Amino acid sequence: MSRTRVKICGICREEDARAAVEAGADALGFVFYAKSPRAVTPEQAASIIRGIPAFVSTVGLFVNADLDFISRTAALCSLDLLQMHGDESPEFCAALPRPYLRALRMRDGLDVTRQAAAYVDARAILLDSYKPGVPGGTGESFDWARIPHQRGFPLLLAGGLHSGNVGAAVASCRPWAVDVSGGVEIAPGQKCPEKISQFIKAVADADRLES
Numbered sequence: 001m002s003r004t005r006v007k008i009c010g011i012c013r014e015e016d017a018r019a020a021v022e023a024g025a026d027a028l029g030f031v032f033y034a035k036s037p038r039a040v041t042p043e044q045a046a047s048i049i050r051g052i053p054a055f056v057s058t059v060g061l062f063v064n065a066d067l068d069f070i071s072r073t074a075a076l077c078s079l080d081l082l083q084m085h086g087d088e089s090p091e092f093c094a095a096l097p098r099p100y101l102r103a104l105r106m107r108d109g110l111d112v113t114r115q116a117a118a119y120v121d122a123r124a125i126l127l128d129s130y131k132p133g134v135p136g137g138t139g140e141s142f143d144w145a146r147i148p149h150q151r152g153f154p155l156l157l158a159g160g161l162h163s164g165n166v167g168a169a170v171a172s173c174r175p176w177a178v179d180v181s182g183g184v185e186i187a188p189g190q191k192c193p194e195k196i197s198q199f200i201k202a203v204a205d206a207d208r209l210e211s
Ligand SMILES: O=C(O)c1ccccc1N[C@@H]1O[C@H](COP(=O)(O)O)[C@@H](O)[C@H]1O
Pocket: 009, 010, 029, 031, 033, 036, 037, 038, 061, 063, 085, 126, 128, 135, 136, 137, 138, 139, 140, 158, 159, 160, 161, 179, 180, 181, 182, 183
């Protein structure tokens, strides 16, 4: 079994980016959604991203943004990947200027396999909790037993993960990667270095148990 990758999302401060990189994060996420308490401007993100070393991926998160804003932000920040966390259609995503991750929120009755198949060129399908009126960053988990075991896509698991439950999550559905925001924070938009380290260690411990 390969190592479970870790994405730390909602980076707003240089020191948080540094802490995540030092703890071994594989990817850092930047929220370009003005209503989020973790929102950053493209200029703020670009400044933080300049200090991130090679081989740590940078991900820009968007919620129903227009293509022009996404393209300008991706170029200014040199984003590696785009995380589409709104109602973006497969056709919209196919026209994106960078490779993308498609977030699906686990509302009742969602057919994960069918929805994921529609986003045929997504680099991963991110499964997140569903909370009406809140596009993400809810801090709530969902029932991982709803995730199909046979999948035709790399799974990025999100939603209410923290160091105390991520081991069980990895054991339950063996995702390609996990994504966390609120679970490694002191307050929205302020990450905690200890929580980041504990989270990444919990993922590594779970991988060891599963191998
Ligand atoms: O973090 C946000 O504020 C946010 C806003 C809008 C859409 C998505 C957002 N975050 C993403 O939500 C999931 C779960 O976050 P959490 O760990 O439950 O806090 C994750 O993919 C974040 O990238």
